[in-house]
Amino acid sequence: METSISRIQRHLEQLAEYTLTPGQGTTRMSYSEQDSQARAYLKQEMTALGLLVREDAIGNIYGRLEGQQPELPAVIIGSHFDSVPNGGAFDGPAGIITGLDVVARLREQNLQPRYPLEVIALVEEEGTSFGRGLMASSVITGLIGSKELHQLKDRQGISAAQRMATVGFNADKAHEAVLKPESVKAFLELHIEQGPVLEQANEDVGIVDTIVGISQLEIKLQGKAGHAGTTPMNMRADALVCASHIISHIPELAKAAGDNTVATVGRLNVMPNGANVIPSEVIFSVDIRSKNDVALRKVIEQVIELTEQESEKFNITSAIAQPLYVKPTVLNSDICELMKQHASAQNLRFRTMVSGAGHDTMIFAGITQTGLIFVPSRNGLSHHPDEWTDYAQIARGVDLMFATVKSLTEC
Template sequence: MVMHARETRIREMIEALAAFTASPGKGTTRLTYSAQHRAALDYLVGRMQAAGLSTRIDSVGNLIGRLEGSEPSLPPVLVGSHIDSVPNGGAFDGPAGVVAGIETAFCLQEQGHRPRRSVEVIVMIEEEGARFGGGLLGSRILTGQVDGDALAGMVDGKGVALDEAMSGFGLALENAPDAVIPEGGIHAFLELHIEQGPVLEQTGDAVGVVTSIVALSQLEVTITGTAGHAGTTPMAGRRDALVAAAGVIAELPDLCSKIDPRAVITVGQIEIQPGGANVIPEAATFSVDLRADRAATVAGLKTAVRERLAALEASGFGVTVSELLSVPETPMSEDIRSAMIAAAEDCAFAWRPMPSGAGHDAMVLSRIAPVGLVFVPSRNGVSHTPEEWTDYDQLARGVEVIFRTTRALTA
């Protein structure tokens, strides 16, 4: 078996991207439309062009490199992921998939192979949702799932509106619809990702060929009570929004396990107003992330959460609930899975079928094209922290599967 993907080149790209961070020495912090985002894009443009790709940045900041096929009118095969991060995240979540796409182009170039279908490598914005909330924003825009009003209403944690951030990046919000890819506009989408779990490391398999991605929903809940002086307001008369929120949050794990022990529910963010050490909290806003293997289960979880909040509202607190993101379970394309399995077996790589408990851009792009997703091992199953790690030889094996699958789908 001949390995086409070069481990040294993969490593160079991963390590170069990791240097574009707002938190040196404390993991990767690279938010959408930040200076670090711009620097990383400039670097990737250079690598794409070195791999023989023509490059462009679309109307919302997605970077696309194109290798023109011999029949350019055919819908292309799209390969890629994202480079935005959670605060103080790891170097592999997102960038591994981007590097897989660029390395695929290098492999095609070195083979002197011109595909029949064009290949496009894409770097999507705001997959994590760490700046503007909701997540998967780039792919949702590409598939026409976010309207102009929703985009106009997005504001980051520092009060910067999306349109202002885009303007500082040389983009205009009113041009966002130009980024939409029509159904049938791409032939397939391929993504490589670190597993973010322990299974592949425990089994010793080289790659996971994903069967489906879980259904998920992300809610934003605000509970409103009454502010007051911490020293002069009697305990019996308080309407403390934080205490009320904490009561709800503490009940969510049991609520989840009663509906489906395999489902998961997470509160990862909470913000208190007015935020004074000697002031009773007037408002508490927190996130609720719901995931299960079926959309019906997620719907049941949402209903249970809303019923619990309705009981709180009946007791005198104000409650508002907004759904920032809702995605059903997403089966991967059987044809693409077969091509990925064939690629792994041609390389004598041990592989296993597996579901994805995390959301990925592939689940959104499945609205307009068949999709496939490959996992590579994560050390200790750790992700979204500076300790996130995948050995480069493991990553190279996953990239080789992506390259061979791309070559097969573009033949």
């Protein structure tokens, strides 16, 4: 019989094959060829476990294990299968594989839950493809819909709606993907920590009770192109010089806000991007995170004010969009306590944690009770080709998830 550890390894190593950048980490954009390859594999494995498989209007995959009382709300377990460019093989897929392994264990032990159990594989979570993190779960919970899917675009200027249409999904039916709160009993997710705390403390799992709030800003500065040699310095409208002044002040705003508030400029596009041309347009992202909603909002306001001031100073036109804002999320205390009880019973070394990264769990918290388990990340690395969590460590996380699922589904 295949062991849990060997199952986890098989699934994760196979999914890692579906990448645009072999040998250089996982690059799997939503609705890409690699997405389709991973999608086919996940549906195949769900079917092999005897799950009823379906895809919703935007491409999220569900595998349903029917409960003894099918009319009861479902416990959903899973995560996402998109990636950042040249990322790791564990961020997201580990949570989906956890769901598959939980079902495999139920099958091995001939257990049938009273409540239905669904394994979900979510599309766009990272925000890499269309500049909007947590996109799929936001559609599922009704936070965004068809309008936004037509507006969100990738770096080639192609909308999310267009991309999904090329592989058979329909953004205009996004409303059909929305889950009714009364149909979901709980959403559970296992994720790699993406930080060094658990490894340094030699602990098996983290039980997350709070996820930081997140804002993503997109700032567009419009100046005027000109010849680098013939345009006097006092007659320029240099969008990049303006951007550099704004960007250089952002870290200090985050530090001053306190409560471990952080801010990151992670994407910067310069046009026309010529060595001898004054930059006419700059678009950059600002990612702001804090467990304190007051601090989060304060930094957002300060970045907007700073942008307006510097733009006026440099004779630049500015536009600011906020494609994502999620306030700090406190996860369900009952599920948190249930996980602690099971972790103690299994003699797992654990701690209660705040997540500095955003996860689909925080979006599902808007419609149902939620729980999130962390497993250690080697050297704290994530969003990197060397991202790694030992398969045995994931299996210990699955042990805790399995016990939690049995309790919630009343096996």
